[in-house]
Amino acid sequence: MEKMQxxxxxxxxxxxxxxxxxxxxxxxxxxxxxxxxxxxxxxxLDITFFDHADIYGxxxxxxxxxxxxxxxxxxxxxxxxxxxxxxxxxxxxxxxxIKHYQYDYAYILSxxxxxxxxxxxxxxxxxxxxxxxxxxxxxxxxxxxxxxxxEQWIKSFGVSNWGPxxxxxxxKYIDINFNQIELSLTQSxxxxxxxxxxxxxxxxxxxxxxxxxxxxxxxxxxxLVIAVNHLSEKYNVASSAILINWLLQLxxxxxxxxxxxxxxRIKQMQDAYSFDLHTEEWFYLWQLARGKExx
Numbered sequence: 133m134e135k136m137q138x139x140x141x142x143x144x145x146x147x148x149x150x151x152x153x154x155x156x157x158x159x160x161x162x163x164x165x166x167x168x169x170x171x172x173x174x175x176x177l178d179i180t181f182f183d184h185a186d187i188y189g190x191x192x193x194x195x196x197x198x199x200x201x202x203x204x205x206x207x208x209x210x211x212x213x214x215x216x217x218x219x220x221x222x223x224x225x226x227x228x229x230i231k232h233y234q235y236d237y238a239y240i241l242s243x244x245x246x247x248x249x250x251x252x253x254x255x256x257x258x259x260x261x262x263x264x265x266x267x268x269x270x271x272x273x274x275x276x277x278x279x280x281x282x283e284q285w286i287k288s289f290g291v292s293n294w295g296p297x298x299x300x301x302x303x304k305y306i307d308i309n310f311n312q313i314e315l316s317l318t319q320s321x322x323x324x325x326x327x328x329x330x331x332x333x334x335x336x337x338x339x340x341x342x343x344x345x346x347x348x349x350x351x352x353x354x355x356l357v358i359a360v361n362h363l364s365e366k367y368n369v370a371s372s373a374i375l376i377n378w379l380l381q382l383x384x385x386x387x388x389x390x391x392x393x394x395x396x397r398i399k400q401m402q403d404a405y406s407f408d409l410h411t412e413e414w415f416y417l418w419q420l421a422r423g424k425e426x427x
Contacts, residue, residue: 147178147180147181147387148179148376148387148389148390148398148401148402149179149181149182149183149214149339149388149389149390150174150179150181150182150183150389150390151183151341151389151391152182152183152197153183153184153188153391154391154393155167155170155188155189155193155196155197155393156188156189156192156193156196156197157189157190157192157193158189158193159391160393162196162393164196164199164203165203167196167199167201168203168204170393171200171201171204171211172204173395174398175204175206175210175211177395177398177399177402179398179402180210180211180212181211181212181213181214181257181387182197182211182212182214183214183312183339183389184197184215184216184247184251185215185216185219185262186215186216186217186243186246186247187216187219187262190221191221191223191225191226194215194247194250194251195250198249198250198251198252198253201251201252201253202252208253208254208255212258213253213257213258214256214257214258214259214310214312214339215247215251215256215258215259215260216259216260216261216262216292216312217240217243217247217259217260217262218234218235218243218261218262218263218265219233219262220232220233220234233262233263233264233265233267233268234265235261235265235267235268235273236269237272237275237276240272240273240276240277240280241276241279241280244256244259244280244285245285255284255285255286255287256285256286256287257286257287257288258286258287258289258309258310259277259280259286259288259290260289260291260292260310260312261290261292261294262292262293263292263294264291264293264294264295270301270302270305270306271305273302273306274305274306277289277306288309289306289307289308289309290308290309290311290312290336290337290339291308291310291311292312292313292339293313293314294311294313294327295325295326295327296325296327296329296330299327299330299331299334299336300330300334303334303336308334308336309336310336310338310339311327311331311336311338311339312341312389313339313340313341314342315328315340315342315343315379316340316342316343316344316345316346316347316375316379317347317356317360317375317378317379317417317418317421318345318346318347318350318356318421319342319345319346320418320421320422323382328382328384331384332383332384337384337385337387338384338385338386338387339389340379340387340389341389343379343388343389344372344375344376344390345375347360347371347375355420356417356420356421357371359416359417359420360374360375360417363413363417367407369400369403369404369406369407370400370401370403372397372400372401372404373400373401373402373403374409374417375404376388376401376404377405377407377408377409378409378414378417378418380404380405380408381408381414
């Protein structure tokens with residue numbers, strides 16, 4: 133089968149992405165006006181990319197966000213939208229009884245168009261398949277993505293939570309622009325299981341969910357916490373900036389997705405772009421996080 137060519141995304145510089153999973157019913161339960169204020173505050177910080185999924189808030193957060201951003205009077209070119217589809221949660225309105233995945237042609241089209249309508253965004257900048265399914269048919273996916281791009285519903289295509297074998301399999305037929313995975317100093321499996329290596333080989337950009345890992349659940353006398361805090365003092369930044377900068381050292385385009393709605397904390401994370409950890413500092417932190425030195 134001939135490989136389908138897709139245009140690369142319009143994101144020219146790596147940046148922090150605002151994760152919206154906790155904006156609605158699954159977290160802060162922000163009102164429309166509160167979301168509007170948060171959106172404008174983030175735009176003022178040059179954080180213009182918003183990460184969604186259709187399931188967030190039990191299928192309600194996309195709509196709430198769309199109503200909020202509609203009130204901001206922002207031009208569509210002033211912000212970008214990423215959303216994910218494919219996970220089906222038990223839902224009476226959808227007549228679904230168990231959690232499962234769905235990637236047939238008609239569903240990909242209808243779900244994407246529904247997200248565009250709810251988000252009031254005219255098109256999706258980056259559409260991601262939320263998790264791989266053993267029942268997914270690559271031909272169906274390619275056909276749907278091609279249709280969505282031709283009709284300008286989406287700009288770029290990617291996946292989420294895919295490993296090296298799955299990336300290699302689908303990439304034989306279509307360019308994958310992004311893979312959004314869990315990765316952090318305290319959860320670095322993707323660095324050792326071949327995922328990042330495959331992404332580098334295929335020129336796939338790295339989106340990261342939970343980039344801070346479980347660092348803030350650790351005790352103050354934890355050796356990793358002590359080391360990160362020491363580097364925070366050295367570079368005069370918050371510990372979150374150290375954790376983000378550790379990820380930015382990877383030789384791949386990195387887009388951390390943060391979940392905080394606290395502007396002060398978000399500003400602190402932005403300081404991650406103001407310095408570079410030394411190689412030995414990077415490995416020292418990884419050694420402490422792994423509990424052993426590299427082989």
